[in-house]
Amino acid sequence: MxxxxxxxxxxxxxxxxxxxxxxxxxxxxxxxxxxxxxxxxxxxxxxxxxxxxxxxxxxxxxxxxxxxxxxxxxxxxxxxxxxxxxxxxxxxxxxxxxxxxxxxxxxxxxxxxxxxxxxxxxxxxxxxxxxxxxxxxxxxxxxxxxxxxxxxxxxxxxxxxxxxxxxxxxxxxxxxxxxxxxxxxxxxxxxxxxxxxxxxxxxxxxxxSKSSYTLKIGKRAFYEQLQQPTLGEAYAYASEVMLENLAAHDAGEGIQAFIDKRDPVWEDR
Incomplete structure (x- = not known):
């Protein structure tokens, strides 16, 4: 850059x-x-x-x-x-x-x-x-x-x-x-x-240098899981967010880039 x-x-x-x-x-x-x-x-x-x-x-x-x-x-x-x-x-x-x-x-x-x-x-x-x-x-x-x-x-x-x-x-x-x-x-x-x-x-x-979508969803989840009343509820919330993240374009791109041994190309979505 x-x-x-x-x-x-x-x-x-x-x-x-x-x-x-x-x-x-x-x-x-x-x-x-x-x-x-x-x-x-x-x-x-x-x-x-x-x-x-x-x-x-x-x-x-x-x-x-x-x-x-x-x-x-x-x-x-x-x-x-x-x-x-x-x-x-x-x-x-x-x-x-x-x-x-x-x-x-x-x-x-x-x-x-x-x-x-x-x-x-x-x-x-x-x-x-x-x-x-x-x-x-x-x-x-x-x-x-x-x-x-x-x-x-x-x-x-x-x-x-x-x-x-x-x-x-x-x-x-x-x-x-x-x-x-x-x-x-x-x-x-x-x-x-x-x-x-x-x-x-x-x-x-x-x-x-990271995906702005991933940063946004991760930052939100970090603070939100801290507010959950129990450990189990924190894990349940984090699992739902991770499912949402896995469905995103940049997660697929990042995983494929890792497999291909290349740098990912983020689209921030």
């Missing part, structure tokens, strides 16, 4: 660059550590909706500009609306919808993390399917330190790391380093900052 890049116009607070079938969405509020204002969340939500139907894009990367990945909600905006219950309710609903959109998105989403990822920023990392971080990055849910427990970040965090690790992060508000984030299961791996873009791109290209 040729190394091509295309800039796509978005609001200045969210940048998009398409490169080799991979869309890079960069949070661009560096002076505020890319905190998730309602305006920025609207831009992310809108771009994710556009990408869902963009056949030229196979993988999405979410990154941050400036000194850190994302510091969570915009506390100046929160403080200015602390007595405005309708605004706060709408803001939390907007954030929850955005995080669920990432999980339910038909395309794999990778977090490219540098600096810090705290509170809703840590929630964003946990909501992405995969995460690659710089080895000096730090993660935390420090809301308890300002009298505001990280209730909504807790949802994504507790679904990615063990209960006791999640509770330690939530109850102490202390930061964890990249090594602990790997050990906890919050990120996949950490690399030096100079190698971060290459590591993310290598992973994204590897995923982008």
């Amino acid at each position: 040729a190394d091509t890049a295309q800039q796509v116009a978005t609001d200045d607070i969210l940048l998009r660059e398409d490169r080799d079938g991979i869309a890079w969405l960069t949070l661009n509020r560096p002076g505020a550590f890319n905190s998730l204002s309602t305006e920025l969340m609207t831009c992310i939500q809108d771009e994710l909706a556009r990408l869902a139907d963009d056949a030229s894009i196979r993988v999405i990367v979410i990154a941050g500009s400036g000194p850190g990945f994302c510091a969570g909600h915009d506390l100046r905006e929160v403080r200015g609306n602390q007595r405005n219950a309708p605004f706060l309710k709408a803001m939390l609903a907007q954030c929850s919808t955005m995080m669920q959109t990432i999980v339910n998105h038909p395309k794999p989403v990778i977090a490219r993390v540098h600096g810090i990822a705290t509170a809703a920023g840590c929630q964003l990392v946990a909501s992405c399917d995969l995460a690659i971080a710089e080895d000096g990055s730090r993660f935390g849910t420090p809301g308890v330190n300002i009298g505001l427990f990280c209730h909504t970040p807790m949802v994504a965090l507790s679904r990615n790391v063990s209960r006791k690790h999640a509770m330690e992060m939530l109850l102490t508000g202390e930061m964890v380093d990249a090594d602990d984030a790997i050990r906890f299961g919050l990120i996949n791996r950490a690399v030096p900052l100079a190698d971060l873009d290459e590591a993310v791109m290598t992973l994204a290209k590897r995923i982008a």
Whole structure:
């Protein structure tokens, strides 16, 4: 695949660059550590909706500009609306919808993390399917330190790391380093900052080389089987999805290519 890049116009607070079938969405509020204002969340939500139907894009990367990945909600905006219950309710609903959109998105989403990822920023990392971080990055849910427990970040965090690790992060508000984030299961791996873009791109290209139909049906099944109440129901659900997958064109092509000892030619169906 040729190394091509295309800039796509978005609001200045969210940048998009398409490169080799991979869309890079960069949070661009560096002076505020890319905190998730309602305006920025609207831009992310809108771009994710556009990408869902963009056949030229196979993988999405979410990154941050400036000194850190994302510091969570915009506390100046929160403080200015602390007595405005309708605004706060709408803001939390907007954030929850955005995080669920990432999980339910038909395309794999990778977090490219540098600096810090705290509170809703840590929630964003946990909501992405995969995460690659710089080895000096730090993660935390420090809301308890300002009298505001990280209730909504807790949802994504507790679904990615063990209960006791999640509770330690939530109850102490202390930061964890990249090594602990790997050990906890919050990120996949950490690399030096100079190698971060290459590591993310290598992973994204590897995923982008697969059938987009297979990726879509597999990602959906992964999260759905986790919600099944029993092991037997999870297997029953997964078996139904596998039957659906086996009937697809790309499954037949892939199996035949394996038999013929050649590379498959995907039609994404």
